[in-house]
Amino acid sequence: MTKVDIISGFLGAGKTTLIRKLLKAHEDEKVVLIENEFGEIGIDGEIVEREGFQVLELSTGCICCSMKIDFFNTITTVIEQLKPERIIIEPTGIGLLSEIIDIVNKQELKGKCSVNSLITVIDSINYLEQLDGFGDFFEDQITNASILILSKTQFVNDDEIKNSISSLRELNKKAFIVKDNWDNLSHQDFKEFLNGDLMLDLDEILHLENQHNLKKGIDNVSLESEREFTEEELEKILIKLKNSLYGKVLRGKGFLKGAEQDLEFNYVNGQYVIEDSEIEGNGRMCIIGKDLDKSRIKLLFKNRLGKVKRWK
Numbered sequence: 572m573t574k575v576d577i578i579s580g581f582l583g584a585g586k587t588t589l590i591r592k593l594l595k596a597h598e599d600e601k602v603v604l605i606e607n608e609f610g611e612i613g614i615d616g617e618i619v620e621r622e623g624f625q626v627l628e629l630s631t632g633c634i635c636c637s638m639k640i641d642f643f644n645t646i647t648t649v650i651e652q653l654k655p656e657r658i659i660i661e662p663t664g665i666g667l668l669s670e671i672i673d674i675v676n677k678q679e680l681k682g683k684c685s686v687n688s689l690i691t692v693i694d695s696i697n698y699l700e701q702l703d704g705f706g707d708f709f710e711d712q713i714t715n716a717s718i719l720i721l722s723k724t725q726f727v728n729d730d731e732i733k734n735s736i737s738s739l740r741e742l743n744k745k746a747f748i749v750k751d752n753w754d755n756l757s758h759q760d761f762k763e764f765l766n767g768d769l770m771l772d773l774d775e776i777l778h779l780e781n782q783h784n785l786k787k788g789i790d791n792v793s794l795e796s797e798r799e800f801t802e803e804e805l806e807k808i809l810i811k812l813k814n815s816l817y818g819k820v821l822r823g824k825g826f827l828k829g830a831e832q833d834l835e836f837n838y839v840n841g842q843y844v845i846e847d848s849e850i851e852g853n854g855r856m857c858i859i860g861k862d863l864d865k866s867r868i869k870l871l872f873k874n875r876l877g878k879v880k881r882w883k
């Protein structure tokens with residue numbers, strides 16, 4: 572029977588980063604990653620594939636709502652054709668964990684696969700603010716998790732961690748909470764997270780009411796650009812994205828061609844990181860947020876800064 576592990580968490584929380592560590596710790600098993608991207612083009616799959624893992628990308632919507640059928644068909648095909656020991660599922664940051672559990676638990680999949688662990692990654696820098704603005708997603712992702720793993724804890728102080736943990740405890744009394752800096756965790760620790768010991772009683776999964784309204788206003792812009800960026804140009808663009816002129820940008824990511832070195836950028840709730848890209852910059856990027864001004868965002872990445880640009 573194929574084990575299914577679901578790694579959820581809000582936009583930019585650190586799901587892909589954690590999954591890369593989990594995959595490395597399970598190299599001795601046949602694992603398939605099903606990655607769901609909200610945007611029209613997949614961004615993260617290539618980097619995981621380059622590390623030698625099998626990845627299937629489902630993009631252009633959430634597997635818990637608009638892509639439910641595609642998701643069910645993908646799991647069925649993966650089990651029948653690839654016969655993996657384990658499937659790891661990475662929903663989008665706005666995926667509803669309860670809905671995804673329901674699909675994996677469907678009668679048609681009984682005896683073929685079973686839910687093994689339910690991990691939700693919590694961004695310790697942004698958690699309390701995101702809970703305030705998008706509490707509905709969090710309630711579903713947090714209350715239904717068996718393990719809550721805090722990310723980026725090296726960037727916050729002990730009091731901030733304590734506050735996040737007490738808020739998480741109010742929502743989920745039972746989950747095992749991990750607050751260690753990931754750099755200090757061993758291969759064995761990452762193995763333990765998926766051993767299934769801490770599973771919940773699946774009959775207790777909580778469903779929110781009016782789920783379909785939860786995603787209102789959250790949208791994305793996917794872009795492909797041949798343009799070469801310098802680090803400075805890219806930084807100026809990411810700083811501009813904080814301006815409400817573009818909408819409320821929650822997440823951005825991409826692998827861009829660089830003037831000297833190809834660049835990878837990650838933007839989460841106003842903070843950003845620009846790094847030398849581990850893969851060849853393919854010019855693909857995705858911006859996710861609320862009430863986005865898509866045309867302005869497209870122009871921002873298309874035009875060289877410094878040129879005078881008139882808005883229509």
Ligand SMILES: Nc1nc2c(ncn2[C@@H]2O[C@H](COP(=O)(O)OP(=O)(O)OP(=O)(O)O)[C@@H](O)[C@H]2O)c(=O)[nH]1
Binds near residue numbers: 585664722723724839
């Ligand atoms: N140093 C450090 N960086 C982290 C940690 N978790 C996430 N990051 C960084 O946070 C950014 C977003 O991480 P991802 O793993 O792409 O987040 P995600 O949840 O997969 O994001 P989406 O695909 O948008 O849902 C990247 O720049 C990561 O390097 C952590 O624990 N420590």
